[in-house]
Amino acid sequence: MLEIDGHHLTLEDIGTVSRGEQPVRLSAQAARQLKESRAVVELALREGRTVYGVTTGFGDLARIAIPPEDRELLQEKLLTNHAAGVGEILPDDVVRAMLLLRANALAKGHSGVRIELVERLLTWLREDCLPVVPSQGSVGASGDLAPLAHLALPLLGLGEMRLRGTRMPTAQAQAAIGLGSMTLQAKEGLALTNGTQLMASIGSLGLLESQTLLDTADVVASLTAQALRGIPDAYAEQIVRARPHPGAIETAAHLRTLLAGSRLTTSPGQLRMQDAYSIRCIPQVHGAARQVASHVRGVLEIEINSATDNPLVFPDDGTVVSGGNFHGEPLAVALDYLAIGLAEMASISERRIERMVNPALSGLPPFLTNAQGTSSGMMIAQYTAAALVSHNKVLAHPASVDSIPTSANQEDIVSMGSIGALKLRDVLRQSWQVLGIELVAACQALDFVGPEHLSPATRRVHQMVRDSLPHYEDTVLSLDLNMGAALCRAGDVLTASREGSES
Numbered sequence: 077m078l079e080i081d082g083h084h085l086t087l088e089d090i091g092t093v094s095r096g097e098q099p100v101r102l103s104a105q106a107a108r109q110l111k112e113s114r115a116v117v118e119l120a121l122r123e124g125r126t127v128y129g130v131t132t133g134f135g136d137l138a139r140i141a142i143p144p145e146d147r148e149l150l151q152e153k154l155l156t157n158h159a160a161g162v163g164e165i166l167p168d169d170v171v172r173a174m175l176l177l178r179a180n181a182l183a184k185g186h187s188g189v190r191i192e193l194v195e196r197l198l199t200w201l202r203e204d205c206l207p208v209v210p211s212q213g214s215v216g217a218s219g220d221l222a223p224l225a226h227l228a229l230p231l232l233g234l235g236e237m238r239l240r241g242t243r244m245p246t247a248q249a250q251a252a253i254g255l256g257s258m259t260l261q262a263k264e265g266l267a268l269t270n271g272t273q274l275m276a277s278i279g280s281l282g283l284l285e286s287q288t289l290l291d292t293a294d295v296v297a298s299l300t301a302q303a304l305r306g307i308p309d310a311y312a313e314q315i316v317r318a319r320p321h322p323g324a325i326e327t328a329a330h331l332r333t334l335l336a337g338s339r340l341t342t343s344p345g346q347l348r349m350q351d352a353y354s355i356r357c358i359p360q361v362h363g364a365a366r367q368v369a370s371h372v373r374g375v376l377e378i379e380i381n382s383a384t385d386n387p388l389v390f391p392d393d394g395t396v397v398s399g400g401n402f403h404g405e406p407l408a409v410a411l412d413y414l415a416i417g418l419a420e421m422a423s424i425s426e427r428r429i430e431r432m433v434n435p436a437l438s439g440l441p442p443f444l445t446n447a448q449g450t451s452s453g454m455m456i457a458q459y460t461a462a463a464l465v466s467h468n469k470v471l472a473h474p475a476s477v478d479s480i481p482t483s484a485n486q487e488d489i490v491s492m493g494s495i496g497a498l499k500l501r502d503v504l505r506q507s508w509q510v511l512g513i514e515l516v517a518a519c520q521a522l523d524f525v526g527p528e529h530l531s532p533a534t535r536r537v538h539q540m541v542r543d544s545l546p547h548y549e550d551t552v553l554s555l556d557l558n559m560g561a562a563l564c565r566a567g568d569v570l571t572a573s574r575e576g577s578e579s
Contacts, residue, residue, distance in 0.1 A: 077098070077099050077100070077101060078092075078093065078098050078099070078100045078101075079100075079101055079102070079103040079106075080100060080101075080102060080103060080106060080176070080179060080180045080183050081102075081103040081105045081106040081109070081180075081183055081184075082106060082109065082180055082181065082182075082183040082184025082185060082381060082383070083184065083381050084381065085176075085177075085180050085380050085381055086377075086380075087280050087283065087284060087373065087376060087377065087380070088284070089176075090173050090176060090177070090277070090280045090281065090284075090380065091280075091281065091284045093172055093173065093176045093201065094169040094170070094172045094173040094176075094277075094281055095169060095172075096168075096172065096204055099201070099202050100176060100179070100198050100201055100202070101198060102179075102183060102191070102194060102195065102198065103183075106183035106184075106185070106194075107191055108185075109183065109184065109185025109391075110182070110183060110185060110189065110190070110191045110194060111191065112185060112391035113185045113186060113187060113188045113189075113389040113391050114188055114189065114190055114191075115391070116188060116389045116390070116391050116394050116395075116396065117130065117188035117262060117263050117389060117396070118262075119394065120396055121144075121147075121262055125396070126141075127263070127387065127396050128386070128387050128398050129154075129263065129266040129386070129387065130142075130147065130262045130263045130266070130396075131147070133150075134154065134266070135218070135482075135483035135484070135486050135487065136483045136484035136485075136486040138486075147261075147262045148259060148260060148261060148262070150265070151260040151261065151262065151263070151264050151265030151266065152232055152259075152260055152265060153265075154225070154265035154266060154269060155225050155228055155229050155231075155232060155234075155260075155265050155268070155269065156225075156229070156232075156234065157225075158221050158222055158224075158225035158269055159222065159225040159226050159229050159234075159235065160213055160222045160225075161209065161210030161211070161212060161213035161214075161222040161223055161225075161226050162210050162212050162213060163210050163211045163212030163213070164210070164211050164212075165208055165209065165210060165211065166209045166210070166211050166223070166274075168204075168206055168238065168241070169281060170209075170274075170277050170278055170281065171206045171207060171209055171227070171238075172201060172206065173273075173276075173277035173278075173280060173281060174209070174223070174224075174227055174273045174274060174277045175197050175198075175200060175201050175206070175207075175227065176201065177271075177273040177276050177277055177280075177380055178197060178224065178227065178268065178271060178273045179194050179197045179198055179201075180380065180381065181271055181273070181382065181383055181384055181385070182194050182197075182267060184381070184382075184383045185389075185391065186383035186385075186388040186389050186390065187263075187267040187383065187385050187388070187389060188263045188264075188267060188389040188396070189263065189264045189267045189268075190261065190264070192258070193231070193258070193260075193264055193268075196231060196255070196258065199253070199255065200230075200237075203239075203240075203253045204239070204240045204241075205237050205238075205239045205240075205249050205250065205252075205253055206237060206238045206239075207226060207227050207228075207229065207230050207235060207236075207237055207246075208226070208235060208236040208237060208238060208243060209223050209226040209227050209274075210222070210223070210226060211223070211498060212494075212498075214274055214275075214493075214494035215480065215482060215487075215490040215491070215492055215494070216272070216275055216403075216404030216405075216407070216408055216490060216491035216492055216493030216494045216495070216496075217402070217403055217404065217482065217487045217489070217490030217491055218270060218386070218402050218403075218483075218487055219269065219270045219271040219272055219273075219384060219385065219402035219404070220271065220272060220273060220274035220275060220404075220494055221269050221270075223273075223274040223494070224268060224269045224270075224271055224273060224274065225268075225269050227268070227273075228265070228268040228269065229246070230246040230249075230250065231257065231258045231260065231268075232257050232258070232260070233246055233247050233250070233256065233257030234246060236249075237249035237250070239252055239253070266385065266386075267385045269385075270384065270385035270386050270402045271384040271385050271402060272379060272384050272402065272404050272407055272493070273384075274494050274497065275404050275407045275408070275411065275493040275494055275496070275497045276376065276379050276380055276407060278411075278497035278498065278500065278501060279372070279376055279379075279407055279410070279411050279414075279497055279500070280376050280380060282411070282414065282497070282500045282501060282504055283369060283372050283373055283376055283414065285504055286369050286372075286414060286417075286418060286504065287369055288567060288570065289418070289421070289504065289507060289508060289511070289564075290362060290365055290366055290369060290421065291330070291570055292511060292564050292567075292569050292570050293362055293421055293425065293511055294327060294330045294331055294334065294358070294362060295334060295533075295534070295537060295569050295570060295573045296425070296511050296514050296515045296518060296564070296569065297331070297355075297358050297362070297424075297425070297428065297514075298331055298334040298335055298531075298533075298534055299515070299518035299519065299522065299530075299534050299537060299538065300355070300428045300429075300431075300432060300514060300517075300518045300521075301331075301335065301341065301351075301355050301358070302335070302338055302340040302341060302522065302525075302529075302530055302531070302534060303340075303432060303438075303440070303518050303521035303522045303525060304351075304355060304428075304431060304432065304438060304439075304521075305340060305341065305342045305347055305439075305525070306341055306342070306351050306355045306356075307341065307342055307343065307344055307346075307348075307350060307351050307355075307356070308331070308332070308335050308338075308341045309343070309344060310350070310351065310355075310356045310357075310359075311328040311331045311332055311335075311358070311359055312328075312332075313325075313328065313329070313332075315328070315359075316328040316359055316363075321360075321363055321364070321367060322363075322366075322367060322370070323362070323363030323364055323365070323366035323367035323370070324359040324360050324363030324364075325359075325363070326363065326366055327358065327359040327362045327363040327366060328359040328363070331358060331359065333533065333577055334531060334533045334534060334573060334577070335531050335533075335534075336531055336532070336533070336577075337531045337532050338529070338530060338531035338534070339529040339530075340525060340526070340529045340530060352427075352431065352437075353427075354424050354427035354428045354431060355428065355431075357424075358424070361420060361421065361424045362421060362424070364417065364420065365417035365418060365420060365421045367417075368413055368414055368416070368417030369414065369417065371410070371413065372410045372411070372413060372414045375406055375407065375410040376407075376410070378406075379406065379407060382401065383401060384401045384402050385401070385402060386398055386399060386400070386401065386402050387399070388401065403491060404490075404491035404492075404493030404494070405476065405491045405493070407491070407493045407496075407497075408475065408476035408491035408492060408493030408496050409474075409476045411476075411493060411496040411497050411500050412472075412474035412475060412476050412496045414500060415468075415471060415472050415496065415499060415500045415503045416472045416474075418468070418500075418503050418504060418507050419465070419468040419469060419471070419472040419503055419507070421507060422464065422465050422468050422503075422506065422507040422510040422511070423465050423468070423469075425461070425507075425510045425511055425513075425514045426458070426461040426462055426464075426465045426510055426514075428514055428518075429457065429458050429461050429510075429513055429514050429517050430458050432444065432454075432517050432518065432520075432521045433453070433454050433455060433457070433458050433517060438521070440521050440524055440525070441453075441524060443455040444517060444520040444521055444524070444548070445548075445549075447549075447550075451549070451550060453548070454516075454517050454520060454548065454553070456553065457513050457516065457517060457553060457557060458513075458517075460509075460513060460554075460557065461509075461510050461513045461514070464506040464507075464509050464510050465506075465510060467502075467506060468503050468506050468507065471499045471502055471503050471506075472503070474496070475492040475493070475495040475496040475499065476491055476492060476493065476496055478492050478495075479491075479492065508561050508564055508565045509557070509558075509561045511560075511561065511564045512557055512558070512559075512560030512561025512562070512563070512564050512565075513557050513560060513561075514560075515541065515560040515563065515564060515569065516541075516545065516548070516556050516557055516559075516560040519538050519541045519542065519545070520547065520548050522538055523547050527539075527542075531576075532576045532577065532579055533573045533574075533576035533577040534573065534576065535576060536572045536573065536575050536576030536579065537569055537572045537573050537576065539572075540563070540568060540569070540572040541560070541563060541569075544559060544563060545559055545560070
C-alpha cells in the first residue's frame with residue numbers, strides 16, 4: 077500500500093500506480109495537513125476576506141465579487157465551464173497517474189480542500205473507476221485546466237468514466253462502486269483544476285519509458301556494431317574519461333559489458349582504422365540522450381511533490397496568497413528537451429540501419445538478402461525508419477517557444493507544456509519503432525556473419541529474437557518490424573542481454 081503525503085512520491089511509484097499494481101491511501105500526516113489548510117479557508121470566509129476564486133470570479137473575471145449564496149455554485153460551474161477538452165481520450169495509465177498526482181498535490185496541505193475530496197480520488201484509483209479525459213485543450217498556463225476539469229467532473233455526477241475498462245455514464249459507474257455525486261465547497265473546484273498534472277503524468281511515464289528505451293538502444297547498437305565488425309576501442313574507459321560527461325561514461329561502460337567476449341569485433345587496422353560516427357560515437361550520442369533524461373528526472377521529481385494550484389493556503393500564518401505555481405514552463409521546456417534527446421537517439425539508429433542494408437558500406441549482401449532482384453530484402457525497412465526519424469524531427473520543434481494569450485490577455489504568456497507532453501508520447505512510440513527496425517536488421521545481418529561468434533550478452537538477444545522471428549525471406553515485412561518493436565518495448569531485449577551477461 078502506497079501512502080501519500082505530498083512530499084515523498086517517487087517516479088517509480090507513479091509507474092506502479094499507473095499500471096494498477098499498487099493501491100494508494102492518505103498518510104496520517106496528509107490528513108493533518110488537509111485539515112489545517114481547510115481551516116484557513118473557512119476562517120477566511122468567516123472573516124469576510126477577499127480570496128481569488130473563492131469570493132471572486134476566475135481569470136479576467138476576478139474583478140467580480142461572488143455573493144456567499146453562490147460560492148458553491150461557482151465551484152461547480154468552474155468544472156462544467158472548464159470541461160472543454162476535445163480529441164482522443166487519454167489512456168488509463170495516464171489517467172491513473174493524473175489522479176495520483178492530483179491527490180498528492182492536494183495532500184501537501186496548501187490547497188484548502190476537504191479530506192473527503194481527496195479520498196474520493198483515491199477511491200476511484202482503488203476501484204479502477206477512471207474519469208474519461210480528452211487529451212487536448214490545455215495551454216499549460218493556469219495549469220492543465222480543461223483536462224483537470226474533466227478529471228474532476230465525475231465528482232458532480234457528470235461526464236463519463238471507465239469502470240475496469242468499460243466506458244459508461246458517471247452515475248452508473250459510481251453507483252456500481254457504491255458512490256454518488258458530491259457538492260463542492262469554497263475553493264475546491266479551483267483547487268482541482270489548477271495544476272500541471274496532465275503534463276507531469278505524461279512526462280513522468282514518458283521519462284520512465286525513456287530510460288528503458290535508452291538502455292535497449294545500447295543493446296541493439298551493440299548487435300549492429302558486431303554485424304558491421306566494429307572497433308570497440310572507441311568505447312574504452314580512458315577515451316570517455318578524457319571528456320567525462322556522465323551519460324557517455326555510462327553508455328560506454330554498458331557497451332563494454334555487452335560486447336565482452338565477442339569474436340566479431342575488430343581492432344584498428346584489421347579491417348579499417350576507425351568506424352563511421354554512427355558506430356564510433358554511440359557513447360557520445362546515446363550518452364547525451366541519457367543526460368537529457370537525467371535532467372528531466374530532476375525536474376519531475378520536484379514537480380510531482382509540489383503544490384501547483386492558485387491561490388495557495390499557508391496554515392503556519394493563516395494566509396491565502398495568489399501566485400503562479402500552476403505555470404507549466406519548467407515542465408514544458410524539460411519535455412521538449414527530452415523529445416529532442418530521443419529524436420537524436422532514433423536518428424543515429426536509422427543511420428546504423430542504412431549502414432547494414434547498403435552493401436557499399438557494410439560488406440554484407442545487398443539489403444540483407446541473397447535473392448537480389450526477386451527480393452528487395454530489407455531495402456524498405458530503411459525507408460520506414462527514415463520516415464519515422466523525419467517525423468520525429470518535426471515533433472522535436474519545441475512547443476514551449478510558442479504562446480497564445482488567453483483569458484482576455486490576463487494569461488498573457490502560456491507554456492504549451494501539454495502539447496510538449498503529447499508530442500513526447502509520439503516521439504517515444506516512433507523511436508521504439510526505429511529501434512525495432514534496427515533490431516530486425518541487425519539480427520538478419522548477423523545471420524550472414526555468424527551469430528555463434530557474438531558476445532554472450534548479445535548472443536542471447538539474437539536467440540530470443542530468432543525464437544520469435546525466423547530469418548527474413550519474403551513475408552510481409554511490417555509484421556517483422558512490428559514484432560521487433562514489440563520485443564524492444566516489452567523489455568525482452570533488455571532482459572535477454574542481462575541474462576546473457578550473467579550466464
